[in-house]
Amino acid sequence: MMTIFVTGATGTVGRHIVDQLMEKGKEVRALTRNPDKAGFPIGVEVVKGDLMAPETFKEALHGVAAMYLLTSSDQVGNYLETNAEVVALAEEAGVQKVCLLTVYGDGEVEQAIKNSTMKWTFVQPVGFMWNAVDNWQEAIRNGKPVRELDGDVRGAIIHEADIAAVFVATLLEEGYHGQLYTLTGPEALSVHDQLDILGKALETKIPFETISLDEAKKRWQEEGYDDESIEFFIQMSTNPPEMGYTVLSTVENITGRPARTFADWASENHHLFR
Secondary structure (H helix, E strand, O other): OOEEEEOOOOOOOHHHHHHHHHHOOOEEEEEEOOHHHOOOOOOOEEEEOEOOEHHHHHHHHOOEEEEEEEOEOOOOOOOOEOOOHHHHHHHHHOOOEEEEEOOOOOOHHHHHHHOOOOEEEEEEEOOEOOHHHHHHHHHHHOOOOEEEOOOOOEEOOEOHHHHHHHHHHHHHOOOOOOEEEEEOOOOOEEHHHHHHHHHHHHOOOOOEEEOOHHHHHHHHHHOOOOHHHHHHHHHHHHOOOHHHOOOOOHHHHHHOOOOOOHHHHHHHHHHHHO
16 A cells, blocks of 8 residues: 655644545555644554654655655744755655645745656645634634735635645546646635624624734734745735636546535634634
8 A cells, every 4th residue: 555645744734634545544654843742543654853854754755655745834833944855855765756735836845846756746725714713813712803904805715625635636646747736715705705704603793904014014023924925925915916816626626526615614613713
C-alpha cells in the first residue's frame, strides 16, 4: 500500500487531508512540529519535524509514494517558510509525486519542484472560509464589531475540506501532472455577506465597523506580519485581482461534487464563535 506524506498535518488544510486519506484506508505519515498535540486518528504514523529544517525528517521521506507540501503556514501566528531543500530530499528518497499548496505564485519551492523528476501539481485557493475564525472569532465571541478595511469587497472563498478533497484526488490519482489549479467556493461573498450568513447560524446580528488604512496596518504589524504580507492583505482587502472573486468549477471538476457554501461552513463551525 502506498504511503502518503502529509506536511503541515495539523494545519487548516492538512488535518482534513489526513482525515480524508484515512477514510479511504490509505497509509498516512503526518509531519508536525508538535506530535504530542496532534490528536490524529488511530493509525496515522506521526513524525516530528520542521519544514524550515528538512533534515529533521529526512529519514521519514523514505518509503513515501506521494507528498502534500505547503509553502507557508495556513494558521495565524504559526510562522513557516518552507525550505526548498525538502524537494531535493524527497526526490533523493524516491518520492514519486508532490502536490503543493501555493500562495504567492512561482517561488523557490515551486521552481525546485518543476526542476525535479517528480510528478507535480500546484493548487492555489483564492481564500479560506476558515479566515473567519482567524480574523473574527475574538470580536464575535465578545459581542464586539468586526472591523475591516472594506465590507463590500468580495471573495470566492473556499471550504478547507474542499481544498483537502482536491489534494486527496491529485495525490491518489493520475492525470494532474504539471497543472496549476485555482480553487474557489461556489459564490463570491463580501464581508457583509459572510457576517449575515454567520449571524443567521448564530441567531444574532453581527455588527461591523470600517477601519482606516493606518489602523489596519497597525493591527497587522502588531500581529507580527512583515511588510510584504501587509501589502498583500491591503490589496486583497481593497482591490483584489479578478481571480479572487471569479467563481470556478475546479472543485466539482476534480472531486465530482459541487464546492460547499459558506452557509454549510457556518452551520458546521458556528460553535467556534459562541
